[in-house]
Amino acid sequence: MSNVLVVAEQFEGKLKKASLHTVKAAQDLAGRTGGKVFGLVLGKGIGGAAAELAAAGVEVLTADDAKLEHALAENYAKVIEKAAKETGATYVLAPSASQGKDILPRVAARLGAGMASDIMGFGGSGADVTFQRPMWAGSVIAEVEIATPVKLATVRSTEFPAAEKAASAGAVKALALPDLGEAKTKFLEFRQVKSARPELTEARVVVSGGRGTKGDFKPIDGLADELGAAVGASRAVVDAGWVPNDYQVGQTGKTVAPELYIALGISGAIQHIAGMKGSKVIVAVNKDAEAPIFQIADYGLVGDLFKIAPELQAAIKAAKG
Amino acid sequence: MKILCAVKRVEDPEQKIKVKPDGSGIVLEGMNYKPNPYDEIAVEEALRLKEKQGGGEVVVVSIGDASFVTEMRHALAMGADRGILVKLSSATDSDGAARLLAKVVEKEKPDLVICGRQAVDDDQGQTGQLLAEYLGWGQATFAAKLESLESAEEKNKVPGLQIEGNTVKAIREVDGGLEFVQVALPAVVTTELRLNLPRYASLPGIMKAKKKPVEELTPEALGVDVAPKVKVRKMSSPPARKGGTIVPDVATLMEKLKNEAKVL
Numbered sequence: 001m002s003n004v005l006v007v008a009e010q011f012e013g014k015l016k017k018a019s020l021h022t023v024k025a026a027q028d029l030a031g032r033t034g035g036k037v038f039g040l041v042l043g044k045g046i047g048g049a050a051a052e053l054a055a056a057g058v059e060v061l062t063a064d065d066a067k068l069e070h071a072l073a074e075n076y077a078k079v080i081e082k083a084a085k086e087t088g089a090t091y092v093l094a095p096s097a098s099q100g101k102d103i104l105p106r107v108a109a110r111l112g113a114g115m116a117s118d119i120m121g122f123g124g125s126g127a128d129v130t131f132q133r134p135m136w137a138g139s140v141i142a143e144v145e146i147a148t149p150v151k152l153a154t155v156r157s158t159e160f161p162a163a164e165k166a167a168s169a170g171a172v173k174a175l176a177l178p179d180l181g182e183a184k185t186k187f188l189e190f191r192q193v194k195s196a197r198p199e200l201t202e203a204r205v206v207v208s209g210g211r212g213t214k215g216d217f218k219p220i221d222g223l224a225d226e227l228g229a230a231v232g233a234s235r236a237v238v239d240a241g242w243v244p245n246d247y248q249v250g251q252t253g254k255t256v257a258p259e260l261y262i263a264l265g266i267s268g269a270i271q272h273i274a275g276m277k278g279s280k281v282i283v284a285v286n287k288d289a290e291a292p293i294f295q296i297a298d299y300g301l302v303g304d305l306f307k308i309a310p311e312l313q314a315a316i317k318a319a320k321g
Numbered sequence: 322m323k324i325l326c327a328v329k330r331v332e333d334p335e336q337k338i339k340v341k342p343d344g345s346g347i348v349l350e351g352m353n354y355k356p357n358p359y360d361e362i363a364v365e366e367a368l369r370l371k372e373k374q375g376g377g378e379v380v381v382v383s384i385g386d387a388s389f390v391t392e393m394r395h396a397l398a399m400g401a402d403r404g405i406l407v408k409l410s411s412a413t414d415s416d417g418a419a420r421l422l423a424k425v426v427e428k429e430k431p432d433l434v435i436c437g438r439q440a441v442d443d444d445q446g447q448t449g450q451l452l453a454e455y456l457g458w459g460q461a462t463f464a465a466k467l468e469s470l471e472s473a474e475e476k477n478k479v480p481g482l483q484i485e486g487n488t489v490k491a492i493r494e495v496d497g498g499l500e501f502v503q504v505a506l507p508a509v510v511t512t513e514l515r516l517n518l519p520r521y522a523s524l525p526g527i528m529k530a531k532k533k534p535v536e537e538l539t540p541e542a543l544g545v546d547v548a549p550k551v552k553v554r555k556m557s558s559p560p561a562r563k564g565g566t567i568v569p570d571v572a573t574l575m576e577k578l579k580n581e582a583k584v585l
Contacts, residue, residue: 102460114551115415130554139558143557184459185503187502190500239514239515240471245494251441252513254496
C-alpha cells in the first residue's frame with residue numbers, strides 16, 4: 001500500500017485553494033499506486049480549513065496548537081514527519097508555494113527521502129511512478145525517479161484541477177504533537193500585501209506590467225479593474241520596488257495559468273515566460289516589435305501601452321454595455 | 322564572524338537550453354558557464370556583513386569537477402577570502418550536496434551559511450533547507466531587503482540581513498507579503514533576488530583571487546556517499562507555444578478575443 005499525505009496550506013484558518021489542487025494530484029498518484037489519500041492541516045484555529053479539506057473526501061489529521069501559529073519550518077517539519085509515519089505515507093505532497101518550498105526539504109532530510117520540486121505530472125504506476133518537473137526555467141521537462149522508499153514532492157497548482165467535493169466528507173482527527181523543543185527561529189512580523197483583487201494564482205484573467213510601465217501602474221490597474229483581473233509584474237519592476245514582491249510572475253515568482261494573460265511593456269525574458277506560458281490565451285503589448293514576448297503571444301499589438309491600455313479598457317467597458 | 326557561501330556552476334541563464342534528440346541531457350556544445358546568480362547574491366551579502374562588522378572571514382564552497390574552480394575564482398575576485406572545492410567524480414543531487422556541505426560546516430564551524438534559494442539549472446531549491454535540517458539549525462529562506470534595489474540603502478551597500486547579538490534578522494519574501502524572522506546563530510539563510518545587487522570583480526580583485534588558497538576535498542575524505550536520491554530518467558522539450566498574430570489595433574484585438582479566443 002502506498003498512501004499519499006497532502007500537507008495542506010491555510011491562512012488565518014481558511015484553506016488555500018492550492019491545497020485542493022494538490023489533493024487532485026494526490027488522487028492521481030494514489031490511483032497509480034493503489035493507496036489512500038490523507039490530509040494534514042497545521043496551524044492555530046484551523047478547524048474550518050480542516051473541514052474544507054475533509055469535504056474533498058480525504059481523511060484529515062489536524063495539528064492545532066499555538067506553537068504552530070506561524071509556519072516555522074523547524075516545527076512544521078517535525079509534525080509532518082510524524083503524520084507521514086502515522087499514515088504510512090509513501091508519498092508526501094505539498095503545494096509548490098513559498099511555505100511548501102521552505103518546509104518540505106526539511107521533512108525530506110528527516111525522512112531520508114528524495115524530493116522533486118514543482119512537479120507537473122506523473123508517469124508510470126505501482127512502484128515505478130515517475131515525476132515530471134521543469135528544469136532550466138522550464139526550458140526542459142525532466143522525468144525523474146526518486147530512489148528512496150519515501151518520496152516527497154511540491155506540486156505546481158496550475159497543472160492539476162482542484163479536487164471536487166466528495167459525496168461524503170472524510171473524518172477529521174487530531175494528531176498528537178511530537179515534542180517540538182525550542183525553535184531556533186522566531187517569527188517577528190508579517191506585513192501582508194492587502195488587495196481587493198483576486199489572488200494571482202487563482203484569477204481567470206491576469207494583467208501584468210513590465211519595465212515599459214516606467215513604474216506607472218495606473219494603466220495596468222485600470223485595465224485589471226475593468227476585467228476583474230489580478231495584477232502581475234515582471235522581475236524588473238519588483239526589483240525596482242515599483243510593486244510588491246507578491247506580484248512577481250516567473251521562474252522564482254508565481255506560476256500562473258489564467259484563461260487570459262495580458263502582458264503590457266514586458267519584453268519576455270525566459271524567466272518571466274516560465275511563469276505564464278501555461279496561460280490559455282496570451283496578449284502582449286510592447287513598443288518593440290522584436291520583443292521575445294511576441295513569439296509566444298497569441299495576439300500581439302505593437303505600440304505604446306500608455307495609449308493602448310486605456311483604449312482597451314474603454315473597449316471592454318463598452319462591450320459590457 | 323565566519324560566513325560560508327555555497328557557489329554552484331550553472332549554464333549561463335541567458336543562453337538557450339536545448340534538449341539532445343535522445344533525451345539523455347542538454348546540448349553542451351558552445352555552452353558558457355556562470356556562477357549561479359543567487360549564489361553571487363549570497364557572496365555579496367556575506368562580503369557586506371563582513372565589511373559592516375569590520376572583520377571576519379568569507380569562505381566559498383563549490384561542489385563539482387575541477388572546472389568549477391573558475392566560478393569559485395569569480396567569488397574570490399569579488400572579495401571572498403578562500404575557497405573549498407569538493408571534487409566530485411560522479412553526479413549527485415541537492416541532498417548529496419547538502420550532506421557534503423554539512424560535513425564541510427562541521428570542519429569549518431561558520432556562524433552563518435548563505436546559499437542561493439535555488440540553482441537555475443535544476444531549479445530544485447532544496448539544498449539550504451536540507452543543510453539546515455541536517456545540522457539542526459534554524460533557517461531563513463528567500464531573504465530580501467526591505468528597500469528596493471534602486472534605493473539609497475542598496476547604493477550604499479547596506480546588507481539586507483542584520484546581525485544582532487547572537488542572531489540574524491531576515492526579511493523573507495513569502496506568498497502574500499513579507500515575513501520578518503530572527504534566527505539564532507549558527508543559521509542558514511537562502512537568498513532571494515532582491516537581497517542585493519552583486520558587485521563586479523575588480524581587476525585588482527581578479528589578480529588577488531589567483532593567489533587566494535583553494536583547498537580540495539573529496540566525498541570519500543568527507544565520508545559522504547553522494548549517490549543521488551533523485552535521478553533524471555529522461556529530458557524533453559516543453560510543448561512549444563506558437564507565436565500568433567500581430568493585430569493592427571485595439572478594435573481587431575477585441576474582435577479576436579471575443580470571437581476567436583472567446584475569452585471575453
